[in-house]
Amino acid sequence: MSSHAPNPPSLSDVARLAGVSLATASRAINNAYGVSAATRRKVLAVVEQLDFVASPEAERLARGVTGRIALVVPHIERWYFGEMVAGIERELSTAGFDVLLYHVDGPDDRRDFFGRLPARRKVDACIVVAFPLDEDERKRLEVMGVAMAAAGGQIADHPFASIDDYAAGRLAVDHLLALGHRRIAMIASCEPNVPGWPVNNLRTRAYIDAMQEQGVPTDPNLVREIEWSAHNADRAMHDLLTTGSQLTAVYVHSDELALGAMHALRAAGLRVPEDVSVVGIDDHPIAEFLDLTTVHQPVREQGVIAARIVLQSIHGENREFAPQSVLLPTRLVVRGSTAKPRSG
Amino acid sequence: MSSHAPNPPSLSDVARLAGVSLATASRAINNAYGVSAATRRKVLAVVEQLDFVASPEAERLARGVTGRIALVVPHIERWYFGEMVAGIERELSTAGFDVLLYHVDGPDDRRDFFGRLPARRKVDACIVVAFPLDEDERKRLEVMGVAMAAAGGQIADHPFASIDDYAAGRLAVDHLLALGHRRIAMIASCEPNVPGWPVNNLRTRAYIDAMQEQGVPTDPNLVREIEWSAHNADRAMHDLLTTGSQLTAVYVHSDELALGAMHALRAAGLRVPEDVSVVGIDDHPIAEFLDLTTVHQPVREQGVIAARIVLQSIHGENREFAPQSVLLPTRLVVRGSTAKPRSG
DNA sequence: CTGTTAGCGCCTTCAG
DNA sequence: CTGAAGGCGCTAACAG
Numbered sequence: 068m069s070s071h072a073p074n075p076p077s078l079s080d081v082a083r084l085a086g087v088s089l090a091t092a093s094r095a096i097n098n099a100y101g102v103s104a105a106t107r108r109k110v111l112a113v114v115e116q117l118d119f120v121a122s123p124e125a126e127r128l129a130r131g132v133t134g135r136i137a138l139v140v141p142h143i144e145r146w147y148f149g150e151m152v153a154g155i156e157r158e159l160s161t162a163g164f165d166v167l168l169y170h171v172d173g174p175d176d177r178r179d180f181f182g183r184l185p186a187r188r189k190v191d192a193c194i195v196v197a198f199p200l201d202e203d204e205r206k207r208l209e210v211m212g213v214a215m216a217a218a219g220g221q222i223a224d225h226p227f228a229s230i231d232d233y234a235a236g237r238l239a240v241d242h243l244l245a246l247g248h249r250r251i252a253m254i255a256s257c258e259p260n261v262p263g264w265p266v267n268n269l270r271t272r273a274y275i276d277a278m279q280e281q282g283v284p285t286d287p288n289l290v291r292e293i294e295w296s297a298h299n300a301d302r303a304m305h306d307l308l309t310t311g312s313q314l315t316a317v318y319v320h321s322d323e324l325a326l327g328a329m330h331a332l333r334a335a336g337l338r339v340p341e342d343v344s345v346v347g348i349d350d351h352p353i354a355e356f357l358d359l360t361t362v363h364q365p366v367r368e369q370g371v372i373a374a375r376i377v378l379q380s381i382h383g384e385n386r387e388f389a390p391q392s393v394l395l396p397t398r399l400v401v402r403g404s405t406a407k408p409r410s411g
Numbered sequence: 412m413s414s415h416a417p418n419p420p421s422l423s424d425v426a427r428l429a430g431v432s433l434a435t436a437s438r439a440i441n442n443a444y445g446v447s448a449a450t451r452r453k454v455l456a457v458v459e460q461l462d463f464v465a466s467p468e469a470e471r472l473a474r475g476v477t478g479r480i481a482l483v484v485p486h487i488e489r490w491y492f493g494e495m496v497a498g499i500e501r502e503l504s505t506a507g508f509d510v511l512l513y514h515v516d517g518p519d520d521r522r523d524f525f526g527r528l529p530a531r532r533k534v535d536a537c538i539v540v541a542f543p544l545d546e547d548e549r550k551r552l553e554v555m556g557v558a559m560a561a562a563g564g565q566i567a568d569h570p571f572a573s574i575d576d577y578a579a580g581r582l583a584v585d586h587l588l589a590l591g592h593r594r595i596a597m598i599a600s601c602e603p604n605v606p607g608w609p610v611n612n613l614r615t616r617a618y619i620d621a622m623q624e625q626g627v628p629t630d631p632n633l634v635r636e637i638e639w640s641a642h643n644a645d646r647a648m649h650d651l652l653t654t655g656s657q658l659t660a661v662y663v664h665s666d667e668l669a670l671g672a673m674h675a676l677r678a679a680g681l682r683v684p685e686d687v688s689v690v691g692i693d694d695h696p697i698a699e700f701l702d703l704t705t706v707h708q709p710v711r712e713q714g715v716i717a718a719r720i721v722l723q724s725i726h727g728e729n730r731e732f733a734p735q736s737v738l739l740p741t742r743l744v745v746r747g748s749t750a751k752p753r754s755g
Numbered sequence: 756c757t758g759t760t761a762g763c764g765c766c767t768t769c770a771g
Numbered sequence: 772c773t774g775a776a777g778g779c780g781c782t783a784a785c786a787g
Contacts, residue, residue, distance in 0.1 A: 078765060089765080091772085093765065101772055122763085133468070135511075138512070152487055152512075153487050185504065450757080
């Protein structure tokens, strides 16, 4: 409990004060076999007294592992990502690992991160959160040469924890269809510069399939693709409305985008759900207070599982043993933003 | 670009292949003085070829610094905290530091973190984000013996970057008062178990002072203190309404709480701002879409400045040189949730 | 300008 | 059960 401004006590201090050798002190502290109970007690007493903590640098240099795991995450200010990080951090720190945070947001960050790979040689594993990577970026990650997992997404053939975005999308669109809607618009989000990101494809394909299965022709005039932001969703909704497409419902790729869409609806003097039904995806905490019908996904859990996956592959490195990927379930949460179409 | 599964190349590999000594290789790589251009080129070529990266453990063991900074943050899933982290991370990584993330949420996390101090000996400095600490926790933090700064709050006499919560509160309440409101309710948030946390005091005191200056008696029936959550705000608003306190406006300590309050208002069949005006604090991204009048605070900037503060104190450790704390400005953002009182 | 020599603080055979 | 000695990979004087 004493504050040591000058030099932290070293193992040799402990050894000297306890009257044993360095080796013995080390063994006692690490609970290794072959130390008498009395000796260990003596050493630990000194540790306590000196408030000794081993230098991780030295410890790890000698041992050859870092005890750290890199967490690569974009948009950390958004609920989804923060929630994911919360789950991951808890699991990792409980397992005794430290989390090295790499926030990769804009294209510059991105180029910098994958170019320099600042986490290289600093971690035992790496978790990438819902991050669409291009081919080059994936290759760069591999040169880190450590275990890897994806949370809320999928990267090459690495193990992952995520949801089935297609199923989630179907839940939302099928709900609208079941209510009797036919003129259903979609506001789809797409990552800039990464056209192939699966999430979008799947949530979009769910829409297309669901409509077709009901024999409803999908009308390009009812679809808008935007870069993720409530502003863009607001504008897209406004656009959809003025284009005069006679929609009775709108399926939005996420709740925060739905917020933007609802704003545009209100601005246009339309009521939800009387005039237009709205359904989102995520079950973001605000959804409840917006009375928004949405598809719930367990976010924190995805983080927890991704963390367990890398922990597993760190520990089982030697044996041939591939961790299992996990797809978590989603469920429709019906609130007040959806209803039967007026003229339905 | 080659992936090295077996053993990463070491400095001695580089030295051998370049035909120089370890020391020279090290100097060439670290841009130290006293290396001929030709030699350096040769060494760097080998570095490139081998895709060599120095072992941070060894580097730091030898150098005596860690190149890491601890970030202690609660509630990372909330916008405010995520935004703060984004600002801090960017600044630190640009300066070449790695960020060790410690998410401290519930009481258990808390006890664990301050008990074990997992960051001890692992970092050169520590940034604490808007975290109310009790006396014991602050003392524990000191034993880490490194530079420290607070972002969005204040800790003992450490330098900090935050806003003037009193001024922010005044901006909100004075606005309501100026519109003619007199029956103004307040929904105040308080951290559990930390009654003395300044933020709440200041935002609350702003309310009290503002009312008194206008000669409006503050009525305890118009005030509710809750633990931070939109749910609690919802309930508090409901309670305020049913208590029959004849309020015409409500001042809420933050935008996310205002969302809950607005939900209760809507549920009660009341309209904003026709029946009740609502004002929040933060200028959370959703505020715009809720058409919520609020007080803007620069969150990311607070993070950036806190980061600069610790960087400064790391570099200026030797000289007597205390970094300056910073109070960032806030401003009222008037939207559609506030208006003159009906009977005003 | 470059090579040699000690450590940095701890873990880990290998003897005793 | 315990001590002595070497080494993890790199940096930093100190000589040449």
